[in-house]
Amino acid sequence: MVASSTSKSSLSVTLRVWRQAGPNQPGKFVDYAAKDLNPDMSFLEMLDVVNDDITTKGEEPIAFAHDCREGICGTCSCTINGKPHGPGRGIATCQLYMRSFHDGDLIVVEPFRARSFPVIKDLITDRSAFDKIMQAGGFITVRTGAAPDANSIPVPKHDADLAMDAAACIGCGACVAACRNASAMLFVSAKVSQLGLFPQGQPERDKRVLAMVSTMDAMGFGNCTNQYECSAACPKTISHDFIARMNRDYLKASFRSVFKPVSNSTGGGAA
Amino acid sequence: MAKLESKVPSGPLADKWRKHKADIKLVNPANKRKYDIIVVGAGLAGSSSAATLAELGYKVKSFVFHDSPRRAHSIAAQGGINAAKNYQNDGDSVYRLFYDTIKGGDYRSREANVHRLAEVSVNIIDQCAAQGVPFAREYGGLLANRSFGGAQVSRTFYARGQTGQQLLLGAYSALSRMVGAGAVELHTNSEMLDLVIVNGHAKGIIVRNLLTGAIERHAADAVILATGGYGNVYNLSTYARQSNATAIWRAYKRGACLANPCYTQIHPTCIPVSGDYQSKLTLMSESLRNDGRIWVPKKKEDRLKEPNAISEGDRDYYLERMYPAFGNLCPRDIASRAAKRVCDEGRGVGESGLGVYLDFSDAIRRLGENGVRERYGNLFDIYHEITAESAYQVPMRIYPAIHYTMGGLWVDYNLMSNVPGLFVLGEANFSDHGANRLGASALMQGLADGYFVIPYTIGDYLAGQKPGSRPSPDAPEFKAAEESILGVTKRLLSTKGREPVSHFHKRLGKLMWEHCGMARTASGLRQALKELPQLREEFWATVNVPGSGDTLNQSLEKAGRVADFIELGELLCLDALTREESCGGHFREEHQYPDGECKRDDENFGHVAAWEFQGEGKAPLLNKEPLNYETVKMSLRNYK
Numbered sequence: 001m002v003a004s005s006t007s008k009s010s011l012s013v014t015l016r017v018w019r020q021a022g023p024n025q026p027g028k029f030v031d032y033a034a035k036d037l038n039p040d041m042s043f044l045e046m047l048d049v050v051n052d053d054i055t056t057k058g059e060e061p062i063a064f065a066h067d068c069r070e071g072i073c074g075t076c077s078c079t080i081n082g083k084p085h086g087p088g089r090g091i092a093t094c095q096l097y098m099r100s101f102h103d104g105d106l107i108v109v110e111p112f113r114a115r116s117f118p119v120i121k122d123l124i125t126d127r128s129a130f131d132k133i134m135q136a137g138g139f140i141t142v143r144t145g146a147a148p149d150a151n152s153i154p155v156p157k158h159d160a161d162l163a164m165d166a167a168a169c170i171g172c173g174a175c176v177a178a179c180r181n182a183s184a185m186l187f188v189s190a191k192v193s194q195l196g197l198f199p200q201g202q203p204e205r206d207k208r209v210l211a212m213v214s215t216m217d218a219m220g221f222g223n224c225t226n227q228y229e230c231s232a233a234c235p236k237t238i239s240h241d242f243i244a245r246m247n248r249d250y251l252k253a254s255f256r257s258v259f260k261p262v263s264n265s266t267g268g269g270a271a
Numbered sequence: 272m273a274k275l276e277s278k279v280p281s282g283p284l285a286d287k288w289r290k291h292k293a294d295i296k297l298v299n300p301a302n303k304r305k306y307d308i309i310v311v312g313a314g315l316a317g318s319s320s321a322a323t324l325a326e327l328g329y330k331v332k333s334f335v336f337h338d339s340p341r342r343a344h345s346i347a348a349q350g351g352i353n354a355a356k357n358y359q360n361d362g363d364s365v366y367r368l369f370y371d372t373i374k375g376g377d378y379r380s381r382e383a384n385v386h387r388l389a390e391v392s393v394n395i396i397d398q399c400a401a402q403g404v405p406f407a408r409e410y411g412g413l414l415a416n417r418s419f420g421g422a423q424v425s426r427t428f429y430a431r432g433q434t435g436q437q438l439l440l441g442a443y444s445a446l447s448r449m450v451g452a453g454a455v456e457l458h459t460n461s462e463m464l465d466l467v468i469v470n471g472h473a474k475g476i477i478v479r480n481l482l483t484g485a486i487e488r489h490a491a492d493a494v495i496l497a498t499g500g501y502g503n504v505y506n507l508s509t510y511a512r513q514s515n516a517t518a519i520w521r522a523y524k525r526g527a528c529l530a531n532p533c534y535t536q537i538h539p540t541c542i543p544v545s546g547d548y549q550s551k552l553t554l555m556s557e558s559l560r561n562d563g564r565i566w567v568p569k570k571k572e573d574r575l576k577e578p579n580a581i582s583e584g585d586r587d588y589y590l591e592r593m594y595p596a597f598g599n600l601c602p603r604d605i606a607s608r609a610a611k612r613v614c615d616e617g618r619g620v621g622e623s624g625l626g627v628y629l630d631f632s633d634a635i636r637r638l639g640e641n642g643v644r645e646r647y648g649n650l651f652d653i654y655h656e657i658t659a660e661s662a663y664q665v666p667m668r669i670y671p672a673i674h675y676t677m678g679g680l681w682v683d684y685n686l687m688s689n690v691p692g693l694f695v696l697g698e699a700n701f702s703d704h705g706a707n708r709l710g711a712s713a714l715m716q717g718l719a720d721g722y723f724v725i726p727y728t729i730g731d732y733l734a735g736q737k738p739g740s741r742p743s744p745d746a747p748e749f750k751a752a753e754e755s756i757l758g759v760t761k762r763l764l765s766t767k768g769r770e771p772v773s774h775f776h777k778r779l780g781k782l783m784w785e786h787c788g789m790a791r792t793a794s795g796l797r798q799a800l801k802e803l804p805q806l807r808e809e810f811w812a813t814v815n816v817p818g819s820g821d822t823l824n825q826s827l828e829k830a831g832r833v834a835d836f837i838e839l840g841e842l843l844c845l846d847a848l849t850r851e852e853s854c855g856g857h858f859r860e861e862h863q864y865p866d867g868e869c870k871r872d873d874e875n876f877g878h879v880a881a882w883e884f885q886g887e888g889k890a891p892l893l894n895k896e897p898l899n900y901e902t903v904k905m906s907l908r909n910y911k
């Protein structure tokens with residue numbers, strides 16, 4: 001149980017922050033003192049305060065990624081004391097509050113570390129590889145305006161609920177940063193499972209999984225060796241069961257892609 | 272003087288859109304690929320339009336300041352999206368949704384636009400379900416609904432408490448598909464800093480690559496802004512921290528009229544402020560008002576008592592008391608002001624006295640804790656993370672906060688601004704919500720604009736532009752715009768004063784909240800209009816923007832945005848001062864009924880106030896578009 005919100009005793013901590021001026025430049029840890037903090041402030045609000053201090057001294061503040069500050073946009077991405085998104089379970093960096101720390105703590109703050117996520121500056125990394133995977137097949141092809149009435153295709157509640165569990169992914173990349181192989185399997189499997197659970201997603205099911213997995217490999221993400229660090233670090237606690245599900249889909253799709261009869265007609269009734 | 276032609280088609284309301292679609296000009300399929308369209312923003316409005324226009328064959332360039340289109344602020348919407356499907360068989364219809372929206376907007380929106388919105392709402396749900404958006408479903412596999420404020424039917428579709436996320440990811444997947452197909456050129460980490468106008472038409476933008484600092488010129492045949500709302504003028508709000516008004520503000524300075532900036536929405540159910548370090552206010556979805564009951568103690572002295580120790584008889588369920596027909600589900604502006612009123616009376620709860628209870632104990636008795644968890648579990652979790660309190664055991668404490676802006680760039684029925692070639696979609700435009708937006712209607716509007724309106728209406732403009740006639744980015748207009756941006760950047764970087772940017776943003780926010788927040792007065796607004804220019808001067812004289820312009824520089828990004836917020840704040844206050852009436856989210860204390868309700872003045876203010884920039888240091892010009900109600904009669908909003 002965390003401390004109560006009414007506890008007003010302030011705390012002071014030392015931050016050890018990764019500073020790196022730009023891509024491919026050497027980085028190093030720098031210590032900053034953060035004093036007299038209100039335990040009700042969020043970790044990022046603490047960084048705001050530290051940054052204002054640094055700025056007032058005429059130095060460049062710590063660059064860190066953030067936006068919604070409520071755990072939904074997937075922008076924030078710090079590794080805190082060795083853990084992507086820090087010590088809490090099922091939260092993003094922006095949902096971490098200073099009441100999780102103790103007076104006098106040393107807090108080590110780094111960017112998400114993974115080969116496919118190069119550092120851009122300080123705590124900010126480039127996660128565009130995720131977008132590339134999505135572009136390869138993370139969709140159901142439906143031309144705007146061509147959809148049938150939404151209730152014409154019932155979806156069992158159980159499937160819809162499970163799809164929602166997978167769809168909760170915020171695309172932050174903590175799964176990759178937590179994995180010793182820097183694998184993106186949790187991210188990819190969540191999307192593959194969400195779309196594969198719907199009747200609407202069936203026509204492209206095989207194509208989707210093959211394309212997304214091959215792009216994932218091409219982007220340099222590693223293999224999954226079933227350590228499940230990904231689910232443990234996931235701010236939405238997305239289950240690694242989806243990885244098993246995707247593996248099954250992938251096998252079936254690979255098999256079918258070899259043996260599936262192919263139509264001779266390619267153009268299809270051009271008139 | 273700007274020409275404000277609404278271009279509302281003639282004929283009966285229900286036929287206007289159909290007739291318009293049949294009447295407007297089309298671009299033939301082979302010609303579409305000869306047109307480049309710039310879309311700035313990839314929230315619901317931006318992604319849906321970029322994807323759809325690319326499907327149609329146009330060449331689309333999409334720009335976002337985020338590192339991925341999936342991170343747009345739309346992602347944070349929780350509660351749901353309205354549509355007149357009438358799947359619940361509870362008497363809903365296109366007309367009812369239209370009427371509720373007009374009435375909810377306090378008769379300050381354009382009838383024809385709103386009717387069209389209600390018409391296409393049904394297509395949105397079809398489109399999203401086909402994309403694999405995991406909407407909530409009933410056991411039979413059909414879609415589930417909930418109700419939202421300002422409506423007496425259940426027409427809100429939702430995906431747990433993450434509806435915006437799921438709709439955005441649907442639109443993002445459609446956009447990703449077109450990027451993968453090479454039909455959309457995606458520019459992430461790219462912030463639009465200026466609009467380029469050539470021969471009176473919007474023909475391009477200037478952007479800063481946020482990673483390298485490079486200033487780039489991009490030309491096109493038309494420019495679409497879908498850049499979201501300006502609520503962060505108030506600093507503390509439910510908006511994402513990076514949401515900003517730079518795109519619309521710079522377009523305003525290039526001649527696009529900004530309409531009704533004083534129509535800002537305050538959401539009644541947000542987690543109250545806890546300290547000066549605060550960076551954002553977290554919304555607790557309006558859907559909670561379906562099952563939560565709002566109250567404060569009847570007696571001031573009970574204010575700090577344990578809520579569970581206050582007996583039923585000593586509680587004032589003030590919304591149920593004042594608005595028995597709608598109760599806890601009355602519209603946002605009304606619920607917010609009622610909260611302010613009871614807190615002003617000294618009955619507000621929590622240490623600051625700026626809070627009211629949102630209590631689920633009745634719902635837990637009725638549905639069981641698990642039933643409540645199933646509906647609102649993630650919201651209760653968010654509340655717990657932030658406050659370390661369990662709302663299953665003690666009532667939530669909530670207070671109103673800035674949440675949405677109904678005002679925005681003026682657009683006609685085709686969603687084109689008064690600058691030809693410049694289109695504005697989603698929260699960035701002004702058109703559909705009048706003086707107050709109903710819950711679950713912003714998502715509807717963003718997707719309506721992007722999927723179902725602009726794909727038709729942009730053709731009407733482009734058909735008049737010769738293919739290949741777009742100017743080159745080497746044109747002098749581009750050069751001049753680029754130079755002016757470089758000048759601003761240089762100025763910001765060279766001041767090296769003593770105050771960080773956040774200092775000014777906080778001061779601006781306090782000033783705006785105090786003088787132009789939930790309740791406004793002429794004297795308060797005059798005071799704000801005196802202080803804002805001083806704040807602006809101080810900003811330019813003493814701001815400290817460390818670092819350089821040729822790398823990622825978050826201080827520089829913030830500085831540019833806050834500079835624009837300060838100026839926009841001034842226009843907002845001027846609009847609020849000029850509008851001598853109360854309507855929807857704009858409440859002028861001088862204009863109210865004895866029971867505290869808004870007193871509109873339809874005769875003198877039944878118009879859209881569209882402000883036109885006249886040059887630095889000059890007063891902006893007020894243009895008025897009269898609101899002609901052909902079908903509905905403007906009447907007193909009644910939720911009692």
Ligand SMILES: Cc1cc2nc3c(=O)[nH]c(=O)nc-3n(C[C@H](O)[C@H](O)[C@H](O)COP(=O)(O)OP(=O)(O)OC[C@H]3O[C@@H](n4cnc5c(N)ncnc54)[C@H](O)[C@@H]3O)c2cc1C
Pocket residue numbers: 311312313314315316317334335336337340342343344345346347348349350351352434435461462463464497498499500509510511514515517518554674675696697698699710711712713714715717
């Ligand atoms: C917490 C919260 C909950 C909400 N819940 C609901 C709800 O339940 N139902 C509902 O209907 N509405 C809800 N709303 C309102 C709704 O979410 C928004 O109004 C809507 O999503 C806005 O969408 P948009 O596409 O217009 O803009 P946004 O989603 O704000 O997107 C703006 C885009 O523009 C880009 N951009 C902006 N400026 C620039 C620039 N200068 N250069 C380049 N790119 C730029 C950004 O990168 C982003 O991609 C909620 C709002 C909040 C804050």
Ligand code: FES
Pocket residue numbers: 065066067068069070071072073074075076092093094095170
């Ligand atoms: S800032 Fe959006 S998830 Fe953390």
